[in-house]
Every structure is written in structure tokens, then in C-alpha cells.
Amino acid sequence: MAGIYRSTRYVLQNAFGSRSLPGAVRFYSQKPDPAPLINVDVDSKTGVATVTMNSPPVNTLNTPFLNEMGGVIKELEKNKTRGLILTSSSNSVFSAGLDIMEMYKAPRDQMAVFWTTLQNTWLSLYRTGIPTVAAINGHAPAGGCLLALSCEYRVMVGPKFTIGLNETQLGIVAPPWFLICMREAVGPRQTELALTSGKMFTATEALNIGLVDQLVSNKEEALAEAHKFIARFAKIPPLARKLTKEFTRQEGIKYMEEKMLDDLETFVDVASSPSAQKGMEMYLEALKKKST
Numbered sequence: 637m638a639g640i641y642r643s644t645r646y647v648l649q650n651a652f653g654s655r656s657l658p659g660a661v662r663f664y665s666q667k668p669d670p671a672p673l674i675n676v677d678v679d680s681k682t683g684v685a686t687v688t689m690n691s692p693p694v695n696t697l698n699t700p701f702l703n704e705m706g707g708v709i710k711e712l713e714k715n716k717t718r719g720l721i722l723t724s725s726s727n728s729v730f731s732a733g734l735d736i737m738e739m740y741k742a743p744r745d746q747m748a749v750f751w752t753t754l755q756n757t758w759l760s761l762y763r764t765g766i767p768t769v770a771a772i773n774g775h776a777p778a779g780g781c782l783l784a785l786s787c788e789y790r791v792m793v794g795p796k797f798t799i800g801l802n803e804t805q806l807g808i809v810a811p812p813w814f815l816i817c818m819r820e821a822v823g824p825r826q827t828e829l830a831l832t833s834g835k836m837f838t839a840t841e842a843l844n845i846g847l848v849d850q851l852v853s854n855k856e857e858a859l860a861e862a863h864k865f866i867a868r869f870a871k872i873p874p875l876a877r878k879l880t881k882e883f884t885r886q887e888g889i890k891y892m893e894e895k896m897l898d899d900l901e902t903f904v905d906v907a908s909s910p911s912a913q914k915g916m917e918m919y920l921e922a923l924k925k926k927s928t
């Protein structure tokens with residue numbers, strides 16, 4: 637393990653005094669951003685929260701965004717919210733996944749803070765007792781797909797948007813917990829086929845393999861179906877529901893609880909390797925070329 641990484645682990649462990657690091661915290665002081673990156677609207681009748689990612693242009697997952705998302709989930713849990721619908725303010729992108737700028741040419745300690753924040757926020761979303769639905773109203777590559785997979789139900793606007801774990805196309809490897817989420821939705825065979833090729837699925841293909849649960853034709857319909865899904869739990873005792881969800885998701889939860897620091901170490905080593913850096917550089921160039 638490289639010296640810088642050792643010191644990163646030391647800083648994080650010393651700051652929190654144990655192997656398990658808390659979620660949704662800012663590790664370093666940052667200038668507060670006055671504009672929220674995520675909007676929350678709680679329906680006063682149903683108690684269901686619509687959580688709208690609003691970080692233009694493409695809702696990339698970076699440290700401030702993930703911190704805010706972790707804080708939102710914590711707050712909704714505290715307020716005993718009846719449901720959480722995750723969607724996007726963009727007309728074409730749900731989330732473009734991890735912010736490559738958090739990994740490209742970033743110092744190892746910055747990468748470590750980013751990844752720890754991602755791990756914690758993911759775990760909060762994945763295991764929350766609140767019923768969760770992704771209303772996928774745009775493209776959802778990589779980390780965007782992970783967010784959707786972490787919810788209990790996925791309604792996707794079709795037919796033109798795509799979804800998938802495309803990491804191998806970038807020359808990087810999706811970590812085991814991304815894979816666990818995919819496998820829980822589509823099974824081992826489709827997971828291997830999808831991840832080894834980095835396939836992005838059309839909404840119809842995604843429905844056919846069970847990557848999404850329902851196809852609709854616009855965001856309004858997606859939100860309506862999401863509300864219907866959450867209403868199914870109106871008469872289910874919340875504690876029984878929450879524990880059943882935890883049991884069902886035990887593999888992912890256990891992985892993160894037990895392997896958090898190993899996973900972090902692997903990420904920093906892999907992401908800072910020359911081949912991953914080269915892959916990201918080429919990918920960023922291709923994105924820039926496309927947008928100009």
C-alpha cells in the first residue's frame with residue numbers, strides 16, 4: 637500500500653475513531669453552496685418525498701452532491717417520511733454517474749474523501765427503511781444506474797433513454813457492490829453479460845431483463861407510478877418491512893460494513909493507476925469533443 641494512501645486511511649480513521657466511518661459528513665471545511673443540488677418536496681397528504689437531483693448539466697455524483705444526498709436521506713428518515721421518489725430536474729439525464737473530475741488527476745487523499753462519501757451515501761440509500769423508487773426520466777449510466785438500482789423499484793421513461801453499468805467501456809472496473817446491486821435486479825447471468833461488455837440498455841431492453849420494473853412515456857407518468865408503488869405499503873407495518881428489506885439486501889450491506897476500507901483502498905489504487913487515468917483522459921476528451 638502506498639504511503640499516501642496509508643496516511644489517508646490514518647486521517648479518516650483518526651477523525652472518526654473507528655473502522656466504520658459515518659455517512660453524510662463533510663470531512664473538510666468547504667464554502668457552503670447556497671443553491672441546493674437536490675430539491676425535496678414532501679406531499680402533505682401522503683407524506684411521500686420527491687427528491688429531485690438538480691445539479692446541471694448532468695447530475696454528476698461528486699463530493700458536495702453526495703454529501704447533500706446523504707443529508708437529505710437522514711433528514712427524511714428523521715421525519716418518518718412515507719416514501720422517497722428519486723428523479724431528476726433534467727429533461728434528458730437522470731444522472732451521468734460519478735464525476736470523473738473527482739478521479740482524474742486527483743490527489744489520493746481527495747479521491748479517498750470522494751469514495752468514502754459515495755460509500756456512505758450509497759449505503760444510506762440502499763438500506764433505508766423508507767420505501768424508495770427511482771423515476772428514471774433520462775440517461776442513467778454507471779453511478780446513475782447504481783442510484784436507480786439502490787432503490788426498491790424502477791420506473792423508466794422510454795423509449796429513448798439508456799441505463800447500465802458501462803464502466804468496462806471506460807477501461808475501469810465496477811466495484812463488487814455495484815455488481816451486487818445489478819445481480820439483485822437481473823440475476824448472475826445477465827449481470828456478467830452486461831458488465832463484461834459495459835452494455836448500456838435501451839429502456840425496452842432494460843425492462844426485458846428486469847433492470848427496470850416499468851416503462852412509461854413521460855416523467856409525470858413515472859411519478860404517478862412511483863406513488864402507486866409506495867401506496868402498496870400503506871397497510872404494511874413499517875418495522876417488518878424495514879427488517880425484511882435489510883435481510884433481502886444483506887449481501888450488499890454486509891459487504892460495505894465489513895469491506896469499506898478495503899474497498900476504498902482498492903478504489904484509490906485502481907483509479908490512480910496510469911491505465912485508469914489514461915482511460916479517463918480519453919473518455920473526457922471524447923465527451924468534450926461530442927459536446928462542442
Ligand SMILES: CCCC/C=C/CC(=O)SCCNC(=O)CCNC(=O)[C@H](O)C(C)(C)COP(=O)(O)OP(=O)(O)OC[C@H]1O[C@@H](n2cnc3c(N)ncnc32)[C@H](O)[C@@H]1OP(=O)(O)O
Nearest residue numbers: 732733734735736737775777778779808809907923924927
Ligand atoms: C475506478 C473505479 C471507479 C468505478 C466506478 C465508476 C462509476 C462511474 O459512474 S464512472 C462515470 C461514468 N459516466 C458515464 O460514462 C457518463 C458520461 N456522460 C455521458 O454519457 C453523457 O454526458 C450523458 C449521456 C449522460 C449526457 O449527454 P449530454 O449530451 O446531455 O451531455 P454532455 O454534453 O455529454 O455532457 C455535458 C457536460 O457534462 C460533462 N460530463 C458528462 N458526464 C460526466 C461525468 N461522468 N463526469 C464529469 N463530467 C461529465 C461533459 O463532459 C460536458 O462537459 P462540458 O460542457 O464542459 O463539455
